[in-house]
Amino acid sequence: RxxxxxxxxxxxxxxxxxxxxxxxxxxxxxxxxxxxxxxxxxxxxxxxxxxxxxxxxxxxxxxxxxxxxxxxxxxxxxxxxxxxxxxxxxxxxxxxxxxxxxxxxxxxxxxxxxxxxxxxxxxxxxxxxSRPVAKPFDTMIRVPDGAFIYQNGEKVEIPAFWIDEYEVTIGQYSAFLDALKADPSLVAVVKHPDQPETKKSYRPKDWDEFYETAIRGGNISGAAIDPNCPVTNVDWWDAYAYARWKGNRLPTDQEWEKAARGTDGLIYPWGNDLDLARFNSGADQDAESNGNKDGYRYWAPVDAFPQDESRYGVKGLTGNVSEWTDTWDIDPDNPDLKVPIKRGASFATKEGYELTSRRPAKSPDEMNLWTGFRTARSEAPLPAGTPPPRPEPATAAPDSGAPEPAAAPTPDGTPPMEKPAPATETPEMSAPPAAPASEPPTATPAAQPAPAPPTPEPKNE
Incomplete structure (x- = not known):
């Protein structure tokens, strides 16, 4: 009106x-x-x-x-x-x-x-x-050490770790950007040593539009957005820098899977039967469905699906947005390169919701509306409300002829990155944020993402 x-x-x-x-x-x-x-x-x-x-x-x-x-x-x-x-x-x-x-x-x-x-x-x-209130979402969940069933049956043992209860939100990420603005020297401290020189900012693509709309509880492409929705349009370097600013790191591929599946090797956090009403997926993204399976056509507040909870109490691992991890693996399209692995389905995923699905990125520079992240750490977190400690500057590993990640060896023994994948602008990156396209299926790594559909009619909640 x-x-x-x-x-x-x-x-x-x-x-x-x-x-x-x-x-x-x-x-x-x-x-x-x-x-x-x-x-x-x-x-x-x-x-x-x-x-x-x-x-x-x-x-x-x-x-x-x-x-x-x-x-x-x-x-x-x-x-x-x-x-x-x-x-x-x-x-x-x-x-x-x-x-x-x-x-x-x-x-x-x-x-x-x-x-x-x-x-x-x-x-x-x-x-x-009537502006929405940004919730803190500072809780981290402890996942104990011990063996768990990884992928299709392999038993793997990893040390205990802590992981964010929820995905990082728009409100939380805005605090990171405010900290960098207040103290520009932090930029050199939080960046990965192999970050490309061409990357000059940690502001996500279309940040001003998304943030201003979120803080007043508005709509983008007919989808409601507020500060408690997951931050998206972040590449791997953004996620890494935010985690370092918080005094944390990105979870490894194996840590993420254990936090999601527990020790019993569940297919979904709640069991082995698919229930599309329990998480935010792309099964109802088309105009005919219009979000009628889970209530959301695109993104949702990170606490909107309490049923999407693992045995440890970690929430939102099945859907909403896919999440960056600290693990790099071989690029399916180019065996000479390694790329970061994403885990978890998203609101753009139409199939392949199993927690075993691994999603290689096109490159660490990939950014889109269905990818976010959460952080992890190896030691107990600081008390709630404690300001993030100033991290020590990251240092590159000894030169072996190729750049390697500066992070410590991962619990899953993932080999160090041999060579960062070159920056490539995907169709999702260059398209306007009118309407998110569908996520590429994990079963066909070489498939290209679908082009962005016309702006949808707003969804009646």
């Missing part, structure tokens, strides 16, 4: 309220500047005529024309402008001048202040009143 004069009303003792702008099937405007224009159009009927306060009229003009040099493009900018006008109305230039003013002028100033308060209330309701 578009914001207009008939959607604004006063209740109680003059408290401003705005009618629920959500109407099933119609997404809200995604741009703050569009909201500015809508609010200006809604207020303008109340300030028309020759006696309208020029300051308020000028404010509405700035909201209606965000392209102006002094145009108001966001809720924060409007809040600042309102505070400035309130100061002007409440604090005239000089006491002597105030004594010359008539009672009529004082009344008009009071009306202006009242209107500004109403506008401020509207801004709070639209931009801040």
């Amino acid at each position: 578009m914001i207009s004069a008939d959607t604004i009303f006063l209740v109680g003792e003059g408290q401003p309220r705005i009618a629920n702008p959500v109407k099933p099937g119609i997404p809200l405007p995604e741009e703050d500047s569009a909201q500015m224009r809508l609010i200006a159009d809604a207020i303008r009927p109340f300030v028309r005529g020759p006696k309208a306060d020029k300051r308020l009229v000028a404010l509405l003009d700035r909201m209606s024309n965000p392209a102006r040099v002094d145009g108001i493009k966001s809720g924060h900018g409007l809040a600042e402008a309102i505070r400035h006008l309130e100061d002007q109305a409440l604090h005239p230039p000089a006491h002597a001048e105030l004594e010359k003013r008539s009672n009529r002028t004082a009344i008009v100033s009071g009306i202006v202040v009242g209107l500004l308060i109403v506008v401020a209330g509207l801004i709070w309701q639209v931009f801040f009143g």
Whole structure:
């Protein structure tokens, strides 16, 4: 529903309220500047005529024309402008001048202040009143040492480790970016020693659009998104750097599988029978299904599926997004190269949901809307709420003629990386974020991802 004069009303003792702008099937405007224009159009009927306060009229003009040099493009900018006008109305230039003013002028100033308060209330309701709250999700789960059934029956023994209970969220990743902005020297500390020189930033692709939409609980491609959804569009270098900033690391392929399957070699965290209602998959991504099997067409908050829980209490391993691991293996398309392994299905996976499925990336630079990560560590985590310790700079392994990962030897004995795969821009990376395409099937490593379909109609929850 578009914001207009008939959607604004006063209740109680003059408290401003705005009618629920959500109407099933119609997404809200995604741009703050569009909201500015809508609010200006809604207020303008109340300030028309020759006696309208020029300051308020000028404010509405700035909201209606965000392209102006002094145009108001966001809720924060409007809040600042309102505070400035309130100061002007409440604090005239000089006491002597105030004594010359008539009672009529004082009344008009009071009306202006009242209107500004109403506008401020509207801004709070639209931009801040119903914003989703970012949850901490700081808990890590201990997985004990001992043997477990790996892949198709091999018994493997690995040491105890801790792993994040949930996938890393948009809210958590934003704290990482804020830390790098506050202390740019951290960039050199958290980066992998073999990170390409061409990679200059850890900001995910389309980060500004996704983050701004998430913090106000908006929609992208008809799918709701908030700070508790998993961060995506991150490559392997991003995941590695975030983990180091947290004082952690990425889990190995074997650690991930043990955390998911337990010691009994389960096919799914809950047992051996597939249940599409227990996790977020791509089985209902098409327009006809529209998320009717699990309730989500694309991403979901990381805690949306409590049934997707392993015997150890780790959640979201079966679906939602595939996850980067610390393990590198032979590229199926190029045996001379090694690439990072991803584990777990995603909202774009239409088959191959088994926890044994290993998903080689195209390269460590691969990024798309269905890949995220979680972190792990070998020692007990710090108490909840403790700021991440400043990590020591990573150092490359002794030169053997080819670059190797700087991480310590992995519990599964994975050989060191012989040569990082070259950066390649996949169709998912170059396509706009209008609608996620389907993930390539794991059974055919050489298959190319399907092209992005047209933007879907929003899904009725």
